[in-house]
Amino acid sequence: MKEQFTISVFTENRIGILSHISIIFTRRHINIDSITASETEAHDIYRYTIVVTETRDMVRKVVKQIEKQIEVFQAYYHTLDEIIYQEIALYKLPIKVIKKGAELEKIMRQHHARILSVEEEFLIVEKSGHKEETQELLEQLEPFGVIEFVRSGRVAIIKPMWRFNESLHEMEKQKQETLV
Amino acid sequence: MKEAVMSKAALSDNSEDYNFFESDKDKGIRITGSEAVVRSLLAEGVNTIFGYPGGAIMPVYDELYKYQDQLHHVLTRHEQGAVHAAQGYARVSGNIGVCIATSGPGATNLITGIADAYIDSTPIVCITGQVGSHLLGTDAFQETDVIGITMPVTKWNIQVTKSEDIPVVFAKAFYIAKSGRPGPVLIDITKDAQFSELNFEYKKCTNIRSYIPIPVIKINKIEEAAEIINNAEKPFVLFGQGVILGKAEEEFKQFIEKGGLPAAWTILGLSALESSHPLNMGMLGMHGNYAPNKLTNECDVLIAVGMRFDDRVTGDVSRYAKQAKIIHIDIDTAEINKIIKATIGIHADVKEALPMLTKLIDKKTHIKWIEEFYKLQQIEDEKIIQNDIFPTQGEITMGEVVHLISEKTDDNAVIVSDVGQHQMITCRYTKFKQSKSNITSGGLGTMGFGLPAAYGAKLAAPDRTVVAIIGDGGFQMTIQELGTILQTKVNLKIVVLNNNFLGMVRQWQEMFFDKRYASTVMDNPDFVAIAQGYGIKSKKIETRDNLSMDIQEMLDYDGAYLLEVIVAKEDNVFPMIPTGSSVAEIRLD
Ligand SMILES: Cc1ncc(C[n+]2csc(CCOP(=O)(O)OP(=O)(O)O)c2C)c(N)n1
Numbered sequence: 001m002k003e004q005f006t007i008s009v010f011t012e013n014r015i016g017i018l019s020h021i022s023i024i025f026t027r028r029h030i031n032i033d034s035i036t037a038s039e040t041e042a043h044d045i046y047r048y049t050i051v052v053t054e055t056r057d058m059v060r061k062v063v064k065q066i067e068k069q070i071e072v073f074q075a076y077y078h079t080l081d082e083i084i085y086q087e088i089a090l091y092k093l094p095i096k097v098i099k100k101g102a103e104l105e106k107i108m109r110q111h112h113a114r115i116l117s118v119e120e121e122f123l124i125v126e127k128s129g130h131k132e133e134t135q136e137l138l139e140q141l142e143p144f145g146v147i148e149f150v151r152s153g154r155v156a157i158i159k160p161m162w163r164f165n166e167s168l169h170e171m172e173k174q175k176q177e178t179l180v
Numbered sequence: 181m182k183e184a185v186m187s188k189a190a191l192s193d194n195s196e197d198y199n200f201f202e203s204d205k206d207k208g209i210r211i212t213g214s215e216a217v218v219r220s221l222l223a224e225g226v227n228t229i230f231g232y233p234g235g236a237i238m239p240v241y242d243e244l245y246k247y248q249d250q251l252h253h254v255l256t257r258h259e260q261g262a263v264h265a266a267q268g269y270a271r272v273s274g275n276i277g278v279c280i281a282t283s284g285p286g287a288t289n290l291i292t293g294i295a296d297a298y299i300d301s302t303p304i305v306c307i308t309g310q311v312g313s314h315l316l317g318t319d320a321f322q323e324t325d326v327i328g329i330t331m332p333v334t335k336w337n338i339q340v341t342k343s344e345d346i347p348v349v350f351a352k353a354f355y356i357a358k359s360g361r362p363g364p365v366l367i368d369i370t371k372d373a374q375f376s377e378l379n380f381e382y383k384k385c386t387n388i389r390s391y392i393p394i395p396v397i398k399i400n401k402i403e404e405a406a407e408i409i410n411n412a413e414k415p416f417v418l419f420g421q422g423v424i425l426g427k428a429e430e431e432f433k434q435f436i437e438k439g440g441l442p443a444a445w446t447i448l449g450l451s452a453l454e455s456s457h458p459l460n461m462g463m464l465g466m467h468g469n470y471a472p473n474k475l476t477n478e479c480d481v482l483i484a485v486g487m488r489f490d491d492r493v494t495g496d497v498s499r500y501a502k503q504a505k506i507i508h509i510d511i512d513t514a515e516i517n518k519i520i521k522a523t524i525g526i527h528a529d530v531k532e533a534l535p536m537l538t539k540l541i542d543k544k545t546h547i548k549w550i551e552e553f554y555k556l557q558q559i560e561d562e563k564i565i566q567n568d569i570f571p572t573q574g575e576i577t578m579g580e581v582v583h584l585i586s587e588k589t590d591d592n593a594v595i596v597s598d599v600g601q602h603q604m605i606t607c608r609y610t611k612f613k614q615s616k617s618n619i620t621s622g623g624l625g626t627m628g629f630g631l632p633a634a635y636g637a638k639l640a641a642p643d644r645t646v647v648a649i650i651g652d653g654g655f656q657m658t659i660q661e662l663g664t665i666l667q668t669k670v671n672l673k674i675v676v677l678n679n680n681f682l683g684m685v686r687q688w689q690e691m692f693f694d695k696r697y698a699s700t701v702m703d704n705p706d707f708v709a710i711a712q713g714y715g716i717k718s719k720k721i722e723t724r725d726n727l728s729m730d731i732q733e734m735l736d737y738d739g740a741y742l743l744e745v746i747v748a749k750e751d752n753v754f755p756m757i758p759t760g761s762s763v764a765e766i767r768l769d
């Protein structure tokens with residue numbers, strides 16, 4: 001059975017890592033729903049968050065192949081109940097929507113959205129939330145004439161108390177064992 | 181986080197790891213990047229490399245000229261020859277093979293060999309020249325994104341644009357190629373990095389913080405595996421190249437001997453256990469032996485050691501060893517549960533895991549079970565093997581040639597095969613006494629591999645007899661490498677088994693395409709004349725009468741020798757597991 005998995009990959013900061021990772025999905029014909037990358041709290045270590053809809057077995061295999069990359073430290077996969085996650089969406093609306101201020105305000109309040117910027121010809125609405133939520137807002141804003149819409153990839157934090165740095169130290173200890 | 185996969189470690193702060201691009205810039209001697217390439221190779225103990233020059237790698241070649249007393253450069257006739265030769269060199273010696281090529285077409289000509297080395301876990305380091313760094317990405321003359329192209333087929337690759345990175349990159353490359361599950365590494369060096377100077381100081385790499393080559397063994401897995409083995413009535417061991425790459429031949433033998441465990445090999449595992457060993461049950465897979473394939477589906481415990489369940493070994497996986505508990509030992513955790521679900525997966529270096537297992541297993545003989553192998557062997561022997569290797573009439577068979585070569589070299593030669601029917605026959609009928617003696621392209625099945633891999637092997641093992649056994653098709657894929665043999669004067673024995681067909685494809689056409697021989701008939705040149713044109717002694721044999729003597733003459737000759745043997749045109753390799761069939765459905769005719 002296919003379900004949604006969030007894969008977190010911890011890597012060195014090196015050119016080409018993204019290609020290395022994406023090739024593994026391409027080879028197996030797996031569509032990446034979303035992908036984000038950022039620096040982590042650990043100095044110089046990067047984190048990719050990749051969302052896919054696949055069977056658990058396939059995700060496990062893919063994650064192992066990702067971990068095989070020399071510059072990948074670790075990779076994990078989680079189901080939705082094991083993570084806290086968020087996405088952000090931006091909506092560009094024509095400035096004339098101001099005329100329907102009350103109506104817009106109501107929607108904005110309902111969705112906990114905010115106005116990020118007001119320019120001469122347009123304004124930008126920002127909302128963070130899960131995909132269904134930003135999607136719902138999009139649908140409600142459509143009658144106002146959405147000029148542009150963009151949604152970010154997912155960022156996700158794992159629920160259990162755990163620090164990447166600690167697990168690095170733990171594993172380094174293990175690695176020393178194999179050297180002696 | 182219960183499902184989290186945690187198998188990689190990283191380094192603690194106080195470890196001696198040096199940061200990737202921070203070599204000590206003030207220490208060492210002042211030399212150019214290209215000299216640093218040569219000195220790095222020497223620091224890694226390299227004394228032979230295979231390559232082909234061109235514009236973007238000329239500065240390095242200039243240094244190779246200066247260092248020719250210390251570093252032997254073999255000029256091949258095609259870059260594919262260079263990379264296969266490096267593979268042959270690596271496979272026989274157990275060391276890293278090195279090849280070098282120019283940018284663009286030079287680099288792309290390496291790809292087949294790199295892919296071959298990747299799938300067959302062969303440690304090689306490939307060096308390519310690249311256009312100047314200011315031209316990168318501009319479609320400059322002979323610019324190819326070799327990093328992008330080789331990404332899926334290298335264990336690691338890197339582009340060097342600054343000369344000072346060269347020693348660190350080489351140290352890392354050699355460490356990665358050889359450690360853990362070995363594989364090919366590619367270093368692409370821009371021309372400006374070759375020209376500019378650096379302070380050269382070489383320090384071998386012993387650790388990379390994001391990379392754990394040797395896993396920590398989970399003792400409980402070993403204990404559980406031992407218990408399963410101790411309770412088994414019909415245990416069966418499959419072994420692959422992991423035993424050879426892990427230098428665990430002795431440990432493996434002790435393991436099967438104590439447990440009384442019958443064992444069969446993949447073609448890359450061949451020669452890890454001497455052929456005459458009573459527990460050696462032969463070859464697995466599509467054209468493997470009858471007994472080990474049949475009994476795969478009758479054993480109660482299947483113990484896979486350093487192998488990866490290639491589909492040529494398993495046949496239909498949905499009907500593969502379903503009755504058995506499966507223990508899978510491999511150094512690459514991505515292989516465990518990839519194809520066949522393991523009851524117990526042991527992520528380990530076989531050299532470490534096997535003695536631990538051996539200690540815990542009971543001493544047994546499993547005589548009755550082993551009898552079953554012998555019984556099936558008997559059937560195969562009568563129906564196939566005798567006719568293959570001792571025919572009394574008709575055309576010469578590939579089997580009798582291979583059998584004679586093995587016999588006359590006292591089962592002690594390095595045997596290199598190409599790809600096709602002759603490859604299967606060679607693996608089936610050559611006997612081995614020594615490990616690292618069977619060199620063939622397994623995972624990729626690369627025609628053209630044989631000839632260059634064979635002279636690479638001979639250069640790595642000059643004191644051993646090296647025989648290349650090649651089909652008339654594959655021979656012509658890298659026939660130009662006769663020129664390399666001419667120039668290096670290697671004493672290589674080449675046997676071309678000529679059936680005037682792309683035999684293996686023809687066999688499939690006969691069996692599955694109603695004999696429609698689409699593009700498999702070969703109009704061949706005069707191979708003897710070609711060899712002689714390259715100054716290589718050569719002879720063609722068409723009848724059985726002098727076969728034995730002629731093979732002897734070839735082996736006795738002091739120098740390279742090409743023997744062309746005209747073999748049966750439309751012979752088939754049996755047994756065979758047709759694609760989509762289960763191992764138990766192996767056909768004897
Ligand atoms: C580079 C490459 N191209 C095509 C194939 C497909 N192929 C596999 S075996 C074979 C025929 C080999 O013929 P030959 O070298 O004469 O050996 P034989 O089978 O007759 O022993 C072919 C074409 C391959 N393995 N490698």
